[in-house]
Amino acid sequence: MAILQLASLSKSFGAVTVADALTYEVQQGQALGVIGPNGAGKTSMFNLITGTLAPDSGRVVFDGRDVTGLGAAARSRLGIARSFQVPQPFSHLTVFENAMVAATQAAGFWGREAEMLCLDVLERTGLMDKANRRAGGLTLLDRKRLELTRALCARPRLLLLDEIAGGLTEAECQSLVETIRDIHASGVSIIWIEHVVHALLAVVDRLVVIDYGRKIGEGDPRAVMASREVQEIYLGIEADA
Amino acid sequence: MDWLNAIVQGTLLGGLYALFAAGLSLIFGVMRLVNIAHGDLIVLAAYLGLSTSIALGMHPLLVLVAVVPAMAGMGYVLQRGVLNRTLGDDILPPLLVTFGLSVIVQNALLEIYTADPRKMDAGGLETASVDLGGLTLGVLPVLTFAVAVGVIAGLQWVFYRTALGRAFRAVSDNQDIAQIMGLNKAHVFGLAMALSLAVVAVAGIFLGIRTSFDPSIGGGRLIFGFEAVIIGGLGNLWGTLAGGVILGVAQTVGAAIDPGWQLLAGHLVFLLILAIRPNGLFPRMDG
Numbered sequence: 001m002a003i004l005q006l007a008s009l010s011k012s013f014g015a016v017t018v019a020d021a022l023t024y025e026v027q028q029g030q031a032l033g034v035i036g037p038n039g040a041g042k043t044s045m046f047n048l049i050t051g052t053l054a055p056d057s058g059r060v061v062f063d064g065r066d067v068t069g070l071g072a073a074a075r076s077r078l079g080i081a082r083s084f085q086v087p088q089p090f091s092h093l094t095v096f097e098n099a100m101v102a103a104t105q106a107a108g109f110w111g112r113e114a115e116m117l118c119l120d121v122l123e124r125t126g127l128m129d130k131a132n133r134r135a136g137g138l139t140l141l142d143r144k145r146l147e148l149t150r151a152l153c154a155r156p157r158l159l160l161l162d163e164i165a166g167g168l169t170e171a172e173c174q175s176l177v178e179t180i181r182d183i184h185a186s187g188v189s190i191i192w193i194e195h196v197v198h199a200l201l202a203v204v205d206r207l208v209v210i211d212y213g214r215k216i217g218e219g220d221p222r223a224v225m226a227s228r229e230v231q232e233i234y235l236g237i238e239a240d241a
Numbered sequence: 242m243d244w245l246n247a248i249v250q251g252t253l254l255g256g257l258y259a260l261f262a263a264g265l266s267l268i269f270g271v272m273r274l275v276n277i278a279h280g281d282l283i284v285l286a287a288y289l290g291l292s293t294s295i296a297l298g299m300h301p302l303l304v305l306v307a308v309v310p311a312m313a314g315m316g317y318v319l320q321r322g323v324l325n326r327t328l329g330d331d332i333l334p335p336l337l338v339t340f341g342l343s344v345i346v347q348n349a350l351l352e353i354y355t356a357d358p359r360k361m362d363a364g365g366l367e368t369a370s371v372d373l374g375g376l377t378l379g380v381l382p383v384l385t386f387a388v389a390v391g392v393i394a395g396l397q398w399v400f401y402r403t404a405l406g407r408a409f410r411a412v413s414d415n416q417d418i419a420q421i422m423g424l425n426k427a428h429v430f431g432l433a434m435a436l437s438l439a440v441v442a443v444a445g446i447f448l449g450i451r452t453s454f455d456p457s458i459g460g461g462r463l464i465f466g467f468e469a470v471i472i473g474g475l476g477n478l479w480g481t482l483a484g485g486v487i488l489g490v491a492q493t494v495g496a497a498i499d500p501g502w503q504l505l506a507g508h509l510v511f512l513l514i515l516a517i518r519p520n521g522l523f524p525r526m527d528g
Binding site for chain 2: 050052071072073076077081082084088090091092093097100101102104105106107108110150154
């Protein structure tokens, strides 16, 4: 059964269209990869799913329930969590406090239970030794780890990852892929926007290609990567060449 | 001994100013809202205390148990019903709306209570004093100062040791991300205003026991509160207490030089500190 359905979702800012009748489904437990050129509307699509952005038309259905009219806070409590391409920690709070906000507010845990969840996630994401540092002072890699930590502390049923592998070294990227695989294996559905294609293909079961807010391809990751549309976008091959 | 006396009395007066300022500082910190009606709400709390005290025949300090929750509830409703709608990228709407609120509160009080100065009867508490080797300390000012320290310590504890405080700080840090993490911004702001007006209630009662009051004095209390916050540094609650004390001492020392200089001396010290240290004496360390 589908955990998320986007039904003809459209959104424009004046002449700029960020979503154009966008329609696709993510099945329960699936990991969906999303690729597309810069400015294709991938991050806006996440904003529409989390409720930060309201669509002009169309519907967002999460776990069989129409959530189009719900705000971001309500959707996060239903189990939608995301990480940001440009990390946005609560910079005056400590790493642990950042995690605790997600664990208490989004996941609904309290007291000791919330603390145990946060400690467990911090251990997994490798931030344990920096738990009491102020988030504003972290390096880029640690900020990315904190993005993932916060998203996981929200105990999501659907995890949205926005270019989390970008800017990492090969080794860092490898360990990140392992972590995301573990999360996926634990039953969390994932939508992952990523330019680092080999990291993406190591995890996802399906791939969607987006350009100008439209879905221009969907299917088995390797078949989609080999398709003419994707080759055109990424390699600049002319349609009739 | 005159100087020492002036400094001690000023310090204790600073406790009252810190009570004026703490609620102002809190909501500015959480939602960047400057509440122009803050002083009038203090006066409103004083009148609420007066009426409750007379109606129930209770000691003014005892009516705190009624006035504090009443003001807190009013704060929550005010924030969710009115002030949340004014918050956005533009800083002007909240200023205009709270200014309007100030006018409304002042005129409503004038209509109900007239312009005659009133005072709460605390059964001799206001004149009781203890003698400490030539230094005479009023029991009420000492109590006010102790309560101010307690309120500041309590707010500090809420901010840095509780889930509510973490929510306040998270929303203050980044409203949009806080929403995505499941925090209902409108509700968190409502709670912040409720806490602010709970402190306002305490300030209003102590003001009303200490001096006579009438509906027009809100603006002056707002200025003292502002000055204490700015002197201490925005976002630092203990700094706000220090700011209140500095303002209080400046006023009493000014008055010791010449009775007409009380208010002027306070404003001059405020301007001096603003000129030398525009961020206040103790700006938030992690700012």
